[in-house]
Amino acid sequence: MIPANLERAVYGLYATHALHVADGNGVFDHLVRHGGDTAGKISAALAVDEDTLERLLLVLSSFGILDADDGHYSLAADVRPYVDREDPRYLMGFVGHLIGSTTEQFGRLADYLEVGKAEADRDAPAPFDTLYRDDESVGRFLNAMWSLSHHVSHELAALAGLEDSRQLIDVGGASGPFSVAALRAFPRLRSTVFDLPQVGPHLAARAAEHHLEDRLGFEAGDFFRDPLPAGDCFAFGYILSDWDDETCAALLRKAYDACAPGGRILVMERLFDDDRSGPPAAAVMNLSMHFETQGRHRTAAEYLELLRRAGFEQGEVRRSGGDKHLVIGRRADRGSER
Numbered sequence: 149m150i151p152a153n154l155e156r157a158v159y160g161l162y163a164t165h166a167l168h169v170a171d172g173n174g175v176f177d178h179l180v181r182h183g184g185d186t187a188g189k190i191s192a193a194l195a196v197d198e199d200t201l202e203r204l205l206l207v208l209s210s211f212g213i214l215d216a217d218d219g220h221y222s223l224a225a226d227v228r229p230y231v232d233r234e235d236p237r238y239l240m241g242f243v244g245h246l247i248g249s250t251t252e253q254f255g256r257l258a259d260y261l262e263v264g265k266a267e268a269d270r271d272a273p274a275p276f277d278t279l280y281r282d283d284e285s286v287g288r289f290l291n292a293m294w295s296l297s298h299h300v301s302h303e304l305a306a307l308a309g310l311e312d313s314r315q316l317i318d319v320g321g322a323s324g325p326f327s328v329a330a331l332r333a334f335p336r337l338r339s340t341v342f343d344l345p346q347v348g349p350h351l352a353a354r355a356a357e358h359h360l361e362d363r364l365g366f367e368a369g370d371f372f373r374d375p376l377p378a379g380d381c382f383a384f385g386y387i388l389s390d391w392d393d394e395t396c397a398a399l400l401r402k403a404y405d406a407c408a409p410g411g412r413i414l415v416m417e418r419l420f421d422d423d424r425s426g427p428p429a430a431a432v433m434n435l436s437m438h439f440e441t442q443g444r445h446r447t448a449a450e451y452l453e454l455l456r457r458a459g460f461e462q463g464e465v466r467r468s469g470g471d472k473h474l475v476i477g478r479r480a481d482r483g484s485e486r
C-alpha cells in the first residue's frame with residue numbers, strides 16, 4: 149500500500165489540473181450558483197461530455213474539494229470561497245498561473261542542478277523585464293498580485309495598527325493591494341506607491357475604483373537607482389522574497405534613510421517555519437522564486453536579522469490567519485538614535 153503522503157504527492161498533479169479544468173469550464177461557477185448537482189445535470193447545463201466530467205468530479209471528490217453523496221456533487225464548505233470568482237479569496241487565477249507558467253519552468257531545474265542558477269541564467273533578462281514584457285503581461289501580473297495580496301491586507305493593516313502613521317510609502321506597491329486596505333482602515337493615513345512607471349495607470353485605476361484619489365498617489369521610480377520618497381511608514385509586501393540578501397540589505401538601508409525617526413517598516417511575506425520543515429506553500433513557492441526571481445523565502449528570524457542589520461530596532465513578528473505575515477521594525481526616535 150502506498151503511504152497516504154506519497155500518494156497525495158504523486159497524484160497531486162491530477163488535482164491541480166482538475167481544479168484548473170473545472171474552473172475554466174464553469175463547473176465551480178455552476179456549483180456555487182446551484183449548491184450541488186448530478187454529473188448529468190451539470191454536463192447538460194455546461195454542454196460538456198458527461199463521462200469526462202464525471203471522471204473529473206470523482207478526482208475532485210477524492211481530494212476533498214467536492215462532497216459526493218450518491219451521485220450528487222457539491223463544494224466542500226471550506227473550499228467554496230476559494231473557487232468562487234466573486235469572493236476576494238478566489239484562488240483559481242493562481243492555479244492558472246501554476247499550470248500556464250510554472251509548469252514549463254520545471255525544465256530549467258536540470259540546468260540549475262547541473263551548473264547553478266547564476267550560471268544557467270547568465271544571459272537571461274532581469275525578472276521584471278520578462279514579467280513586464282508588454283502591456284498585457286503587466287496587467288496580468290498586477291491582477292495576480294492583487295488577488296494574492298488584497299484580501300489578507302485587511303488583516304495585515306489591522307495587525308500593523310497604523311493609527312499613528314501619516315505617510316505610508318508602499319515600496320513596489322503594485323496596483324495598491326496593501327495601500328487600499330490600509331487607507332480604508334485608517335482615514336488619517338496617506339499613501340504613495342513607489343513602483344516602476346508601467347504600474348502607474350493600474351494604481352490610478354484602483355485608486356479611482358476605491359474613491360481614494362485624494363489620499364493614494366503614485367511615484368514612478370526604480371528602487372535600485374532612485375532614492376525612496378520620505379515617509380513615516382514603509383511597506384515591503386512580497387518584495388524582499390524577490391531578491392538575495394545583499395540586495396535586500398541595500399533596499400532596507402534605503403528605506404531606513406527615508407524613514408522619519410520613530411517611523412516603522414512593515415515587511416509582509418510568507419514565512420518558513422524556524423526549521424524550514426514547512427509550511428508546504430512556503431517550500432513550493434521558494435522553488436518558484438528560484439525560477440521566477442532572484443530571491444527566496446525566509447524564516448521570521450532571517451527577516452528580523454535583515455531589519456536589524458539595516459538599523460531598524462524593536463523587531464517583532466505578527467502572524468495573520470493567511471499565508472502572508474508581518475515583520476515590523478522601528479527607526480529609533482531622534483533623541484535615542486545611535
Ligand SMILES: C[S@@+](CC[C@H](N)C(=O)[O-])C[C@H]1O[C@@H](n2cnc3c(N)ncnc32)[C@H](O)[C@@H]1O
Nearest residue numbers: 293297320321322343344369370371372385386
Ligand atoms: C511581487 S510584486 C509585489 C506587489 C505588492 N507589494 C504585493 O505585496 O502584492 C513586486 C513589485 O515590485 C515592483 N518592482 C520590481 N522591480 C522594481 C524596481 N526596480 N523599482 C521599483 N519597483 C519594482 C514590481 O513592479 C511589483 O509591483
